[in-house]
Amino acid sequence: MTSSYLEANARERIAQMLDAGSFEEFLPPSKRIVSPHLGQLDAPVSFDDGVVVGRGALNGAKVFAAAQEGGFMGGAVGEVHGAKLVGLLKRAVQEQAEGVILLLETGGVRLHEANAGLIAVSEVMRAVLDTRAAGIPVIVLVGGSNGCFGGMGIVARCANAIIMSEEGRLAMSGPEVIETANGVEEFDSRDRALVWRTTGGKHRYLLGDCHGIVADDTAAFREAVTQTLQGFKNNPTALSLQALEAEQAMLEQRIARFGDVADPLEIWQRLGIDKPQDIAMLEAAAFMSLAEPHRVKGQA
Amino acid sequence: MSWQLLADDLFPQGHSITEKADFLSGTAQVDGEVVAIVGTTGHTPIGIEIALSQAQAILQTVRDHPGRAIVILVDTQGQRLRHRDEMLGINSYMAHLGKCIDLARREGHKIIGLVYDQALSGGFITSGLMADACYALPNATIRVMGLPAMARITKVPEERLVELAKSNPVFAPGPENYHRMGGVAEIWSGDLAARLAQALAAADGTDRRAAVGLQRGGRNWSQRVVDAVVSGSDVQPL
Numbered sequence: 001m002t003s004s005y006l007e008a009n010a011r012e013r014i015a016q017m018l019d020a021g022s023f024e025e026f027l028p029p030s031k032r033i034v035s036p037h038l039g040q041l042d043a044p045v046s047f048d049d050g051v052v053v054g055r056g057a058l059n060g061a062k063v064f065a066a067a068q069e070g071g072f073m074g075g076a077v078g079e080v081h082g083a084k085l086v087g088l089l090k091r092a093v094q095e096q097a098e099g100v101i102l103l104l105e106t107g108g109v110r111l112h113e114a115n116a117g118l119i120a121v122s123e124v125m126r127a128v129l130d131t132r133a134a135g136i137p138v139i140v141l142v143g144g145s146n147g148c149f150g151g152m153g154i155v156a157r158c159a160n161a162i163i164m165s166e167e168g169r170l171a172m173s174g175p176e177v178i179e180t181a182n183g184v185e186e187f188d189s190r191d192r193a194l195v196w197r198t199t200g201g202k203h204r205y206l207l208g209d210c211h212g213i214v215a216d217d218t219a220a221f222r223e224a225v226t227q228t229l230q231g232f233k234n235n236p237t238a239l240s241l242q243a244l245e246a247e248q249a250m251l252e253q254r255i256a257r258f259g260d261v262a263d264p265l266e267i268w269q270r271l272g273i274d275k276p277q278d279i280a281m282l283e284a285a286a287f288m289s290l291a292e293p294h295r296v297k298g299q300a
Numbered sequence: 301m302s303w304q305l306l307a308d309d310l311f312p313q314g315h316s317i318t319e320k321a322d323f324l325s326g327t328a329q330v331d332g333e334v335v336a337i338v339g340t341t342g343h344t345p346i347g348i349e350i351a352l353s354q355a356q357a358i359l360q361t362v363r364d365h366p367g368r369a370i371v372i373l374v375d376t377q378g379q380r381l382r383h384r385d386e387m388l389g390i391n392s393y394m395a396h397l398g399k400c401i402d403l404a405r406r407e408g409h410k411i412i413g414l415v416y417d418q419a420l421s422g423g424f425i426t427s428g429l430m431a432d433a434c435y436a437l438p439n440a441t442i443r444v445m446g447l448p449a450m451a452r453i454t455k456v457p458e459e460r461l462v463e464l465a466k467s468n469p470v471f472a473p474g475p476e477n478y479h480r481m482g483g484v485a486e487i488w489s490g491d492l493a494a495r496l497a498q499a500l501a502a503a504d505g506t507d508r509r510a511a512v513g514l515q516r517g518g519r520n521w522s523q524r525v526v527d528a529v530v531s532g533s534d535v536q537p538l
Contacts, residue, residue, distance in 0.1 A: 026529045037470050041456045083522040087529025113470045114444035119483040122429035129402045157395030172391040178381045187383040198387045209389045239403045
């Protein structure tokens with residue numbers, strides 16, 4: 001039986017990602033810890049402030065997990081939401097978790113509490129890197145309908161690995177923001193195919209910013225997380241000068257190779273893919289094997 | 301404020317900062333020690349190239365000058381809003397810069413951020429906000445979004461936002477608001493060289509912004525929620 005990751009909500013995703021019945025939520029909705037800022041702007045609040053955090057097991061291994069709820073303010077990060085993520089990461093370090101899994105679905109900073117959200121996102125970045133420095137791998141999953149944008153798109157790239165479905169999108173400024181700032185000829189936000197080519201999982205995978213593509217299926221995500229965590233067993237998770245110098249070189253080469261390109265299709269062509277227009281039609285497994293000899297293999 | 305005037309005030313013992321396409325780099329003397337300078341000017345948007353230039357300068361300092369303190373001078377209108385930057389993965393370039401700063405910290409470099417002009421959203425989050433501590437000049441502009449744009453998106457009338465902003469630092473622009481929330485350690489005036497020397501002496505690698513935000517009353521929930529999650533208890537009353 002398959003179950004769509006895209007259509008599941010945050011709680012369903014986390015329950016299906018972890019061993020059945022193993023998830024224990026921290027500050028669950030019954031505690032009613034809501035945003036202290038939304039009320040003054042007559043905006044609705046949520047009893048979990050749009051993020052589920054807690055501890056559970058993955059094939060018996062002790063893991064900590066968070067899932068952002070795209071259905072509440074697009075998964076945007078406010079003061080409480082951000083603090084729950086920071087607290088989770090700190091507790092994972094304290095309890096020597098075997099891994100942290102972040103199921104991100106977010107537009108970034110919540111504008112209603114923008115200053116708190118911005119500071120919180122930078123606190124999450126530092127907490128992710130503290131977790132990695134403690135020898136704990138941090139894995140990000142992106143497959144929700146809101147994608148992973150804004151400051152959380154940066155947080156995602158601070159993790160050890162990112163796993164996406166092809167429906168997942170990862171970027172910084174959303175197409176609408178770019179169109180508003182610089183016109184429809186800069187980025188037509190209604191051109192769904194262009195938006196997908198630019199921000200979608202397959203493009204990120206080919207460029208080296210994403211480490212695995214799976215079908216839109218919670219079991220497929222679970223399998224990919226299991227394998228990825230396995231890969232970090234007895235391997236370093238912390239930043240190193242060597243790894244960041246390699247990343248510097250990769251990002252420089254990306255500009256040198258593709259800096260003059262107008263459309264991702266041409267990037268895929270330059271990577272050596274014969275029929276780049278067929279990429280969109282491929283199932284995850286077929287895509288992964290087609291991409292393997294061509295994609296850039298990045299990590300940091 | 302021009303970076304040249306700022307540099308004269310900050311580094312009376314001398315500096316060798318150069319500007320290249322809005323990217324600042326070089327060294328300066330502080331209390332007889334050499335510090336590395338990295339930054340931006342001209343309110344430049346942070347695109348993939350200038351993010352990478354800053355990262356390169358940080359990595360070079362870590363590689364060639366172990367332990368040398370780093371000062372990040374911030375002036376940016378935010379991340380560059382172009383299709384090309386997004387296509388090439390600007391979030392990865394920003395994250396790379398943030399990771400380079402974090403590596404420098406772990407390798408024992410003290411890192412101070414200074415917002416001397418503008419600091420907007422995505423351009424700020426991987427520069428000044430990744431330093432050990434970030435400071436600001438009184439006339440600095442710090443924000444995610446101006447109130448008119450925020451009014452359009454949140455559908456709350458601008459007059460109401462202006463009114464609310466008088467008492468609540470959580471969404472309105474300005475270094476005082478970031479100070480109250482712990483995101484800005486102090487707002488500097490007077491002898492900038494002395495302020496910088498003090499900041500460098502006080503810098504350490506612990507992120508205390510949530511605790512400071514609670515002390516100052518500008519961000520009352522963050523630290524308490526972190527503590528509740530870590531200790532498995534309820535959120536403590538104020």
